[in-house]
Amino acid sequence: MFDNLSGRLEGIVKKIRGKGRLTEADVDEVMKEIRSALLEADVNVTVVRSVCNRIREHAIGATRSKALDPGQQVVKAVNDELTRALGGETLSVQFSSKPPTVVLMAGLQGSGKTTNSAKLASWFKSQGRQPLLVGADLQRPAAVEQLRTLGAQIDVPVYSDPEDPILTAHQGLEEAKRLGKDVLIVDTAGRLSIDSEMMEQVRLISGAVDPDYTFLVIDAMTGQDAVQTAEAFHETLQIDGVIMSKMDGDARGGAALSVKEVIGRPIAFASTGEKLNEFEQFHPDRMASRILGMGDMLTLIEQAERAFEQHEAEEAAQKMMDGQFTLDDFLDQMQQIKKMGSLGNIMSMMPGIPKELKNADISDDDLKPIEAIIRSMTMEERTFPKVINGSRRQRIAAGSGTQVGDVNRLVKQFDEMQKMMKKMGVLGGGMPGGKKGKKGKGPKRPKGLPPGLNLEEGGMDIPGLPGTPGMPGIPGLQR
């Protein structure tokens, strides 16, 4: 009942996967399931209807063709349609020729506008821009203070005037010009789309700054109402893009799909966690794969590239294959991974992570004891864990504030992992290109899936993980 959309679709596909040919009755049954799955994911009713109609056409086509695996064709149809419905391309922000580029933030109460204003400012900074934040939410007492606190954290100035939100917005624009800032982000108060007075206010704010981009912030947990809200705001403000907030919860994100389809504007950004850097550009093709359970490998790789020093990573990967990966290297890599964002977030993007692990809700702090243990080792111990004897163990445990048993377990598991990696290195033999993923056959591969990742089922069984199936083969390849 609480299966997510990808879980549901996987189940459906399993049902029809074995069939040589699909009958129309099969298609009907599949469509019913897909429809419920989409509705339970909060995809808007109207959108579900149109998406389903298109998938059905493809699926019926599959019954007529003598394709080897009609199940795969249905999966492909679903994937294509979801991608299409989510919008083809990532929104690329064009900067105004006459700076500043003005961004207006709008949305319902509690959707997360203020936080996302700051996150967006931080994103612009990472793009080499110099943003100015404007607090035009004078409705609630602490809003501007809030924005100032966030602004201080990311080192972005905040302008506000307690008199009037429209005046504030206007003066903020002048201030940005005076200071030579090239991006202006205007935060506004939360409002109900049916509150005509407040909607008029935001229209006037918009008029005062003439924004290049107007972003609507929508809570990922929103149900069918997302469409009504988006339509109403779009009518008043001409929305250019949507920012989906609270994507780190377990909401299935149907709202994203619906809003794009109904107002014809893309989801521009997604907020994926509580840290100010847990905010990324939204990639529709990747999101569809994510919904389908193929993980979001492209995003992951991109984040990795950003965080890892390339040659270091290459070196580490080589060491790993050669079985020369030491605890010290492990510590290094842990630090790199931490730069990529929270573990839970990274985990959600990795395909094939056992559900048990995903549900374990690992916080970054959980890795601290491991780190402490390794840090309490000498270089020799990190390189050759075999030298760790009883007294060294006690010293390490005392030094790291853990128990001897913890130290033992870590050393043992690391040893097993090393052995297995050696095996993998031999097995992989330099990771040849996809041996199973023949081109032009089977479902469309998600673009981000590296060909070398055709690992056999259970091939990456990680020792020390009782009761988990390790990392099963990466889904999305030939089934």
Added chain:
Amino acid sequence: MGAVEIGLLVLLAFVFVFGVGVVVANRRGGTALPPTAPPVERASRDAVAAKSGTILEEREAAEAEAEAELDEAESDVVEVEPEPAPGTLRERLAKARSTFAGAISGVLGRSGITDESFEDLEEALLRADVGVGITDELLDGLRAKVKAKEITEPEALLDGLQEEMASRLRGSDRALNFEARGDSEPNVWMFVGVNGVGKTTTIGKLANQQTIDGRSVLLAAGDTFRAAAAEQLNTWAERSGSEFVRGAEGGDPSSVIFDGVERAASKNVDLVMADTAGRLHTKSNLMDELKKVRRVAEKGAGQVTETLLVIDATTGQNGLIQAKEFNDATDVTGVVLTKLDGSAKGGIVFAIETDLGIPVKLVGIGETIGDLIPFDPDDFVNALFER
């Protein structure tokens, strides 16, 4: 896709899964780490903050987020004049175009009951976030009645659905539970929910009503996480003439609630309303924190007689999972459905009531202090069917 990316990816997978594996194994192994570093059991966020600079930043960021989301939800209310002018659900919902209007005119526009009639109704129910399961059940019941000729006219079809929906919600005890206890043994009402749903506002409105009803009330600012939460609650305390207890910002929420109960007991206050920080139900460390708050609230002279889950009416099917998780953690006794004055219909409460048996006790229908009213199933369903 070059060799480097592949290497990176494999590396990542290994390091990551290994790291996580050790954590999980340690946890399962039961060899508890020393009390200085068991991050999972220890849920208090301030302890995390004290550890290092990086974490402090995280905490601040997180704090900021929570604050932003919550504040947005609750802000407008603070400025509002405390004029208790209780509205009615019907008045408030009339502002929003009825989700059912199209379906109703569709059904009534046909001379008989056809498949299209059912399709219209299905769409309306789904649009109101009632969910696929309940919608199917409702319509299957109606189809059977039509087949048995119990329902023959379009008008009767609508009445039948309306009755079926209302009857599903009838019969629950929706009164707020207050137990007559000793003089220095206060009742404790706890408020929980995800970020941005309107917990603090709900407490403010309810404190006012309870004071008018003659109970002495103490508000405990258990949301120590976001900066302005305590100040905001304090405003409500002043407005309603309630006692107020707060702790240090970033302090342990459990101890604030405990202090609140102690203070209430010593001053013979009848009722403690405990605010908590908004949290996503998927963050298990924060849910553990909430369990602890609930436990500690009963450590002294107090007894938790209500745990109210606040849910935003715009919430979709995820609301059921929220309710389930919060119920597992804190034994939720009732739901407060907020922001019902917007265009959202809050249909998720059918699933929450049916599947989890948690009654909706209150609805928030506006921004003034009187805009929190008891939930009435018939009014709620009638408002949907406003013709």
